[in-house]
Amino acid sequence: MANLQVEICGVKFKNPVIAASGTFGFGREYNLLYDISVLGGVSTKGTTIEPRPGNPVPRIAEGSSVILNSVGLQNPGVEHFIKEDLPFLKSKGVVIIANVAGKTLEDYGNICARLNGIADMIELNISCPNVHAGGMALGIKPQNIYEVTKLAKANLTKTPLIVKLSPNVESIPSNARAAEEGGADCISLINTFTGMVIDIERRKPILANNTGGVSGAGIKPIALRMVYEAAHAVKIPVIGMGGITCAEDAIEFMMAGARAVQVGTANFTNGNSMPEIISGMDRWLNNHGIKDVNQIVDVLTLN
Amino acid sequence: MKDLLATVKANKRIAQNIYMITLTLPEEVGAMHGGQFVNLSTGNGAHLLRRPLGVCMAEGNEVSVCYQVKGNGTKYLTTVEAGRKLRVLLPCGNWFDLDDYKNIAVIGGGVGIFPLVATIREHFQTKNFYSYIGFRNIDAVCLYNELAKSKRLTITTDDGSYGQKGNAVSAYLEDAANVPADAIISCGPPVMLKVLKQKLKEQGIKTPCFVSLEERMGCGMGACLVCVCKTEDGGNARVCRDGPVFNIDEVQL
Numbered sequence: 001m002a003n004l005q006v007e008i009c010g011v012k013f014k015n016p017v018i019a020a021s022g023t024f025g026f027g028r029e030y031n032l033l034y035d036i037s038v039l040g041g042v043s044t045k046g047t048t049i050e051p052r053p054g055n056p057v058p059r060i061a062e063g064s065s066v067i068l069n070s071v072g073l074q075n076p077g078v079e080h081f082i083k084e085d086l087p088f089l090k091s092k093g094v095v096i097i098a099n100v101a102g103k104t105l106e107d108y109g110n111i112c113a114r115l116n117g118i119a120d121m122i123e124l125n126i127s128c129p130n131v132h133a134g135g136m137a138l139g140i141k142p143q144n145i146y147e148v149t150k151l152a153k154a155n156l157t158k159t160p161l162i163v164k165l166s167p168n169v170e171s172i173p174s175n176a177r178a179a180e181e182g183g184a185d186c187i188s189l190i191n192t193f194t195g196m197v198i199d200i201e202r203r204k205p206i207l208a209n210n211t212g213g214v215s216g217a218g219i220k221p222i223a224l225r226m227v228y229e230a231a232h233a234v235k236i237p238v239i240g241m242g243g244i245t246c247a248e249d250a251i252e253f254m255m256a257g258a259r260a261v262q263v264g265t266a267n268f269t270n271g272n273s274m275p276e277i278i279s280g281m282d283r284w285l286n287n288h289g290i291k292d293v294n295q296i297v298d299v300l301t302l303n
Numbered sequence: 304m305k306d307l308l309a310t311v312k313a314n315k316r317i318a319q320n321i322y323m324i325t326l327t328l329p330e331e332v333g334a335m336h337g338g339q340f341v342n343l344s345t346g347n348g349a350h351l352l353r354r355p356l357g358v359c360m361a362e363g364n365e366v367s368v369c370y371q372v373k374g375n376g377t378k379y380l381t382t383v384e385a386g387r388k389l390r391v392l393l394p395c396g397n398w399f400d401l402d403d404y405k406n407i408a409v410i411g412g413g414v415g416i417f418p419l420v421a422t423i424r425e426h427f428q429t430k431n432f433y434s435y436i437g438f439r440n441i442d443a444v445c446l447y448n449e450l451a452k453s454k455r456l457t458i459t460t461d462d463g464s465y466g467q468k469g470n471a472v473s474a475y476l477e478d479a480a481n482v483p484a485d486a487i488i489s490c491g492p493p494v495m496l497k498v499l500k501q502k503l504k505e506q507g508i509k510t511p512c513f514v515s516l517e518e519r520m521g522c523g524m525g526a527c528l529v530c531v532c533k534t535e536d537g538g539n540a541r542v543c544r545d546g547p548v549f550n551i552d553e554v555q556l
Contacts, residue, residue, distance in 0.1 A: 025526035029544070032304050032524070045528070053539060058519045060529040062376070064349045069521065074528045074539060216351045268521050269344070269351045271306035271392055 002285035003292040004278065006040070008237045008259050009160035009185040011120055013040035013095050016293060017250065017278050020241055020264030021046055021099035021123065021164075022071065026085035027092065033271045038278060041095030043188075043262060044081065046125045048101050049111050051077035056208035061197040065218030067265055068195050070209035073101055078114050086118065097162065101125040105138070109151045117158035124152050124184075127166030127191035139166040139191075142178035149182025162239065165189040165230065172226045173233035180234040188239040188262065189230055190223045216265040217243045224256055231257025231298060245273065247280025257298040304395065304524060305332050308388045312365065314381070318445035321414070322381055323359065325367040326391060335361035337422025338398035338490075338515050338548040341368055342523030344390040345376045346383045353392065354380070355520045355543065357418035357490070359446075366393065369417045369445075395523050396547045399488045399513055401426055408484035408510070409434040409453065410471050410499060412491030413443070418515050418547075419490055420449045427452040433482045437471035437491070440464045455482075472499050479508060487512040489551075497556040512551040518542040 004015035018041035019027070025045050027036045036042065054074025061068045076084075081098070089096045098119035102108045108124065115122055126139035126148055138148045149163050163179040165172065167190040176187050192213025197206045205211070223242020231238040240258030244250050245266040253261045266273040285293060309326035317323045324343075335358045342353040354376055356368035370377050383389065399422045401407060409432050411419040416436055423432050434453035438444050441464040450456055458466030459474050467474055472495060475482070487510050489499055496514050503512060521527035525544025533555040534540050540554065 023522065023527055025528070029522070029524040029526040033306055054528065054531065057529075057531060059531070060352065060519045060521050060527075062350060062352045065351065067351050067521070069527075069529060071528050074531070217348075265351055268523075268527070269353065270390055271522070271524070 002282055002290060003294075004282060006260055006294060008239070009121065011095055011160060013260060015040040015278050015281070016254065016260035017274055017281070018043055018095070018097065018239065018260055018262045019267070019274060020262035021125065022069070023264040023267045026081070027089055027094070030267070030271065031092070034275050037092045037094060038275050039094050040260060041097055041120075042089060043097040043099050043123050044085070044089075045075050046073045046099045046101045047075050047078050047081050047111070048073060049078055049107055049114070051075065051080065058206055058208055059212075061206040061212065063195070063197055063214070063218070066214050066216040067268070068197055068207060068212035068214050069192070070207045070212035072209065078111055082118060095120045097121045097123045099123040099125050099164070105148055105151055108148050109155050112152045112155035112161075115159065116156050119159060121160045121162055121186070122152070122156060123162040123164050123188060124148065125164055125191070127164050140169050142174045145175050145178040146182040149179050149184050153183035160185040162186040162188050164191055166191045167222065167226055168194050172229045176230040176233045180236050184236060186237045186239060187230055187234060188241065190226050190242045193219060215243070217245050219243045220249060224252055227253055227258050228256040228300070244277070245269070247277050247284055250277050250281055251284060251296060254293070254296050255298070255300050257300070259297055304392065305330070306390065306392045307332070309391045311383055311385050311387045311389060313385055314383055317369065319442035320372045321369055321443065321445055322372065323367055323369045324380070324383070325365060326389065328364040328366065331364055332393055335366060335394040336398035337420070337425050338418045339394040339396050340418075340547065341366060341391050341393035342395055342520065343368065345380045346387055346389050347376070347379045350376050350379065352376075352521065353390070353523060355395070355523055357515070358394065358421050359417040360421060360424060369414065371414045392523050396543055397545075399515070399548055401430060401486065404430070404486035406431045406433070406483045406485050408475060408482050408487040409436070410475050410487060410489040410491070411435070412437040412471050412495045413439065415489075415491030415495070415515070416446065416450070419488060420446050422488060423452050424449060433484060435459070435471040435475040435478070437461070437474070437495075438465065471495070472502060476502055476506065479506070484510050486510060489513070490515040493556065496551070500551050500556050503551070513548050514551050514554070515547045516542050516549060516554065517547070
């Protein structure tokens with residue numbers, strides 16, 4: 001068996017496979033399928049200070065090899081998370097990454113302060129395409145990213161900060177550097193692309209919100225390029241995601257420079273995706289005589 | 304609940320645009336009840352979402368579900384031949400829990416009839432079903448022998464080409480006084496359920512009524528919060544996990 005353990009910002013993951021925010025709730029449901037303690041970590045459903053009802057339905061649609069979602073950050077609020085969900089995740093021994101969002105800069109500061117020292121890591125969601133205020137608005141321009149990161153970091157004296165980047169931007173390297181300069185300890189990317197699917201009979205978008213976030217296997221090549229760009233623009237660690245469905249996909253992201261990966265949409269297609277990716281990575285490493293997964297990070301040689 | 308690779312045993316057309324697919328499961332998953340559903344892959348790798356389909360028949364390690372050919376996914380599903388393996392999550396959701404009831408009025412429309420068929424099959428030997436089943440026209444009529452396990456069966460079609468002309472809700476309401484129902488179960492198009500809720504209220508029918516809802520789904524197990532419906536208290540319920548069966552008084556339709 002190869003070593004699958006990775007360490008990011010001083011936090012030890014038993015393997016580099018993390019459930020991506022929004023596809024996995026707080027882990028309870030998937031724990032009925034398999035013991036989620038096999039995972040490296042769980043990035044929680046995007047959590048806000050107050051509970052949010054989310055968007056109208058339909059909230060999901062499909063394109064070729066992609067899906068679109070527009071949940072709109074429905075969540076029970078941070079206090080409910082701390083009381084009801086955090087103890088469960090703690091009992092599972094996975095790295096708990098609290099994905100947090102807000103409407104205003106102040107919201108981001110407040111929720112970080114509340115979770116400081118409570119979650120293992122904080123993932124700042126400044127890239128959600130499905131909320132009209134905050135969310136992605138703060139995640140497009142480098143100056144905004146710098147400011148929200150700086151404020152979050154000021155409130156996180158005990159917990160490492162991950163900033164999750166949007167792909168709907170002009171320059172990934174500039175935005176990655178803005179997060180780093182703002183004090184981010186780590187970057188994760190990519191969030192979803194903004195997209196649309198139309199019902200031609202009704203002449204209307206399928207999603208009630210008209211647009212939604214595009215994810216899934218079909219976005220992988222673009223995500224991989226962006227992860228490569230980010231990883232080579234900053235010195236802080238990068239967590240890669242976007243369309244990972246199998247061990248080989250995860251290995252591509254790590255070779256592009258990611259120190260760990262997140263898996264989202266694949267959980268819908270196959271509920272056992274993540275355990276299968278973990279065992280598949282181990283198999284691949286063994287077959288290639290590689291003793292430690294860290295040895296495949298950032299090993300790409302460009303043509 | 305398990306996520307398995309099932310083998311397609313049969314996949315055949317049973318009415319216009321309606322197919323029944325039977326899966327052989329590699330292991331037992333326990334009892335499956337009418338109202339529960341399976342989240343089934345179309346078999347095409349480009350379709351990342353599985354299709355939630357109500358259990359229609361379940362015996363041992365075999366389960367049959369029916370689907371209407373509507374979009375790319377279901378169109379592809381019709382081409383899947385026996386022997387193919389499809390990924391499936393099952394059993395999902397709650398079911399029509401009839402433990403406290405003996406005489407049940409069944410109101411079904413279109414593809415909503417399949418969870419009702421499963422419920423009738425499950426309980427017809429110990430309970431009495433008074434069924435009102437609506438189809439678009441004669442070409443859509445299917446599973447008659449299963450529906451006929453009801454103590455009384457009324458079939459309606461929109462155009463009168465089979466059975467009574469009209470719809471299932473009206474047929475039940477006309478008959479309600481003669482049906483000794485201590486519960487009503489229903490599944491069908493959203494507009495049908497909406498009318499049912501309205502009419503039960505208008506006519507002061509207090510019989511407990513349970514409806515099975517449909518919504519576009521993601522994970523199928525309650526994690527992703529995609530398939531919510533509004534509850535009467537203003538909150539959200541997850542159709543896939545808190546439902547798909549709800550007391551009609553508790554959800555906004």
